[in-house]
Amino acid sequence: MLRLLEVRLPLDHDENALRAAIARALRVPPSAIRSYTIARRGYDARKPDRIMLVYALDVATRDDARLLARHRHDTRIIASPDTRYLPPVHASRPMHPRPVVVGLGPAGLFAGLLLAQMGLCPIILERGKPVRERTRDTFALWRRKALNPESNVQFGEGGAGTFSDGKLHSQISDPHHYGRKVLEEFVRAGAPPEILTISKPHIGTFRLVGVVERMRATIEELGGEVHFESRVIDIDRTGGAMRGLTLADGRSLETRHVILAIGHSARDTFVMLRDRGVFMEPKPFSIGLRIEHPQPLIDRARFGRHAGHPLLGAADYKLAHHTTGGRSVYSFCMCPGGTVVAAASEPGRVVTNGMSQYSRNERNANSAIVVGVTPADFPGNDVLAGVAFQRHWEERAFALGGGTYEAPAQRL
Ligand SMILES: Cc1cc2nc3c(=O)[nH]c(=O)nc-3n(C[C@H](O)[C@H](O)[C@H](O)COP(=O)(O)OP(=O)(O)OC[C@H]3O[C@@H](n4cnc5c(N)ncnc54)[C@H](O)[C@@H]3O)c2cc1C
Structure with missing residues (x-):
């Protein structure tokens, strides 16, 4: 497969224009193109009178290798990248004690999902409530000005990203295509498939609720466990190694591996970590x-x-x-x-x-x-x-x- 970058066409181009543009860029007759798919679609609106759609296209031709060699000096024609995500390990049996993820925001959700996909059966601890109950608490703040400090826009299943624009693009360079894995998991959980191709994808609040629920169900089907209203209030690092966690309701949990995915707002947890000597630095x-x-x-x-x-x-x-x-x-x-x-x-x-x-x-x-x-x-x-x-x-x-x-x- 070849990837063609920067294929520019007017906003209202017709159906055949893409095939014709590919043929022009590759300097082949249209019949040499076996198939093509849109890898990404954005737009250039710098001139509002002449807005252009800008495509990246994956193209299969009769002889990809020969065309790649012919266009080797053209940076807009490259071999299609392999965007598959390959998990680093697949465990033959669950870990004992099990790894723990603290927080079920975007970071914890994906940490939990990947651990589950690797066969490591994680336990996820979230201080807030399941996403639908949390939605009710959040609307209570917006409509009745009643704040629940443990269940709100910041805390609960889905984390701070659930009540958001659901913007799924970032300016971080992504040479290993990890972002693709994220988008594919969202689509598998019910997000609209167009997020895989448009250049600034977004999901929006109400759709995110269902997506987050289905991702949690996948983690559980793979042997993970999710515990809500389970706030971590202390860590045991006796001897300099992770030993376990204490929860606000008095439970304690033995574990050797903890992923702290606690986000930006858990100020009480930051204080606990500072007091326990966990390395931290202030940031701008x-x-x-x-x-x-x-x-x-x-x-x-x-x-x-x-x-x-x-x-x-x-x-x-x-x-x-x-x-x-x-x-x-x-x-x-x-x-x-x-x-x-x-x-x-x-x-x-x-x-x-x-x-x-x-x-x-x-x-x-x-x-x-x-x-x-x-x-x-x-x-x-x-x-x-x-x-x-x-x-x-x-x-x-x-x-x-x-x-x-x-x-x-x-x-x-
Ligand atoms: C209204 C709003 C709109 C936003 N819009 C966008 C957007 O469109 N696109 C975008 O990219 N970003 C957006 N953001 C930012 C985005 O939400 C955050 O960058 C993202 O949620 C960070 O993910 P995280 O998993 O690191 O942390 P969080 O989402 O903050 O999740 C941390 C989770 O950990 C839990 N937790 C914390 N402490 C403990 C503890 N001690 N024990 C157990 N659980 C704990 C919390 O309850 C929470 O659920 C928005 C944020 C808000 C508030």
Whole structure:
């Protein structure tokens, strides 16, 4: 198979145009092309009047090797990469004691799934509730301003990513195609197959709920166990080796291998790990606000007369500004056709984030506008000084919003 990159065609091209474009790029008659599939489809909207679709295509011809040799100097024609994921081991029997994954967010879900697929029968401990119960608690915060500190936008099955835009792309280079494995597992669990090909795939909140449930069912079918409302409050590292875990309800669990997939919000667990001497370093992060515009305004600005075209969907944007003071201000996690939601997990503090459904057809576009901060901005030298910094601003936001988990808002 050959992979053709950067095949550009107008937005409304007809069915035969792809085959003709492949033949042109390879300099062969169309009859030499046995079959082709779309590996990726994106668009170039830098000129709103001439928006182009940009394809990566996997093509089978009568003689791939000869064509590869002929085009060896053309970087747009390469051998199709092998994107299969090969698990490093397959255990002949389960491990004793069993490996434990703490947290069932995206990291814990995939750690658990891979361990289960390798025959290692993991135990997964999640402090929050199964995703449907958790959805009820989350709506209680949004509608009745009632926060459950253990079951909310951050904590529970699916982790912080469940109530989200479900954006599945990142800017991290992925030479081993691990991202493909992630997308394939999502599709196996019921996500729309188009996420395998479009360049900025997303699932949306409501579909994620079912996807997460089916992935958990797969882990259990393969011999894994998932325990909800099971908060880890201590680790036993007697003699410098992992020995076991203690849970908030008094249970303890013997294990030699723990994957901590506890995410960004488990501040109580960070404190416990610090106090137990686990190595940690402070890291820079970004802080800011959410900004909203009517989605049609963004669509027209980006797509001109093509605004609303079904292949383009709701438009996104990305902005960055580097100040003379050395800081960068940039847009982040832009949610086309979405909503701004309260994403708090601690009483008396407000954080916001963006969320959307698969259709992305809400009235507004929203985006985070953030500025980078570093440990030099944090109060004191403790390794968790960044958490104190976050709490300070979250408390101010809570007070300014009226103390009801509403975010303070203003026109800009
Ligand atoms: C509203 C919102 C929208 C977002 N939108 C996107 C998006 O569109 N695309 C994107 O890529 N990212 C998005 N993000 C960010 C994304 O959700 C996170 O990057 C991602 O969830 C991190 O995954 P994780 O598994 O590392 O941690 P988390 O998702 O935070 O999961 C950690 C899990 O561990 C559990 N846990 C913590 N401590 C313990 C303990 N002591 N014992 C037991 N369990 C514990 C928690 O309950 C939680 O379920 C969004 C986040 C939010 C809040």
